[in-house]
Amino acid sequence: MKLILAIVNNEDSAVVASALTKENFMVTKLSTTGGFLMVGNTTFLIGTDEKNVQRAKDIIKKYSNTRTHSAPTTESFGRGFDEGALQHEVPVGGATVFVLGVDEMEKY
Ligand code: 2BA
Numbered sequence: 001m002k003l004i005l006a007i008v009n010n011e012d013s014a015v016v017a018s019a020l021t022k023e024n025f026m027v028t029k030l031s032t033t034g035g036f037l038m039v040g041n042t043t044f045l046i047g048t049d050e051k052n053v054q055r056a057k058d059i060i061k062k063y064s065n066t067r068t069h070s071a072p073t074t075e076s077f078g079r080g081f082d083e084g085a086l087q088h089e090v091p092v093g094g095a096t097v098f099v100l101g102v103d104e105m106e107k108y
Helices: 010-022 050-063
Strands: 002-009 027-033 040-048 067-072 087-092 095-101
Touching (some): 002 010, 010 027, 010 050, 050 095
Antiparallel strands (some): 002 040, 027 040
């Protein structure tokens, strides 16, 4: 048994969730926040047999797009988001995926 943790852009999360569910994966969707941009993203928890991990990763990859996000530079910190604040573009995603071993899973 494996636990897949997949961090996905909010804009892709509905289509990723629905594609996984359609392929019979059990999915829990958490609202999370990236520590760098401090912008909302979605973390999926997917418990599945090891033989299904690659299929889940393929689905996540297929529906997760890379985007750029505007972020304040360190020189702008403390100046707020006024028009003089310096911005730079940061690439975000597709998805960041972790695969963890699971010792036990029980349902009561
Ligand atoms: P954030 O932490 O908000 O990061 C957004 C994007 O900013 C990252 O995209 C990366 O391009 C850049 N970035 C993050 N930390 C940086 C740093 N210390 N210096 C310079 N640039 C930095 P992604 O790598 O695609 O990550 C998207 C989101 O996935 C992250 O949002 C975070 O929520 C999560 N994530 C990515 N790698 C992770 C890891 N190793 N552990 C835990 N969460 C991770």
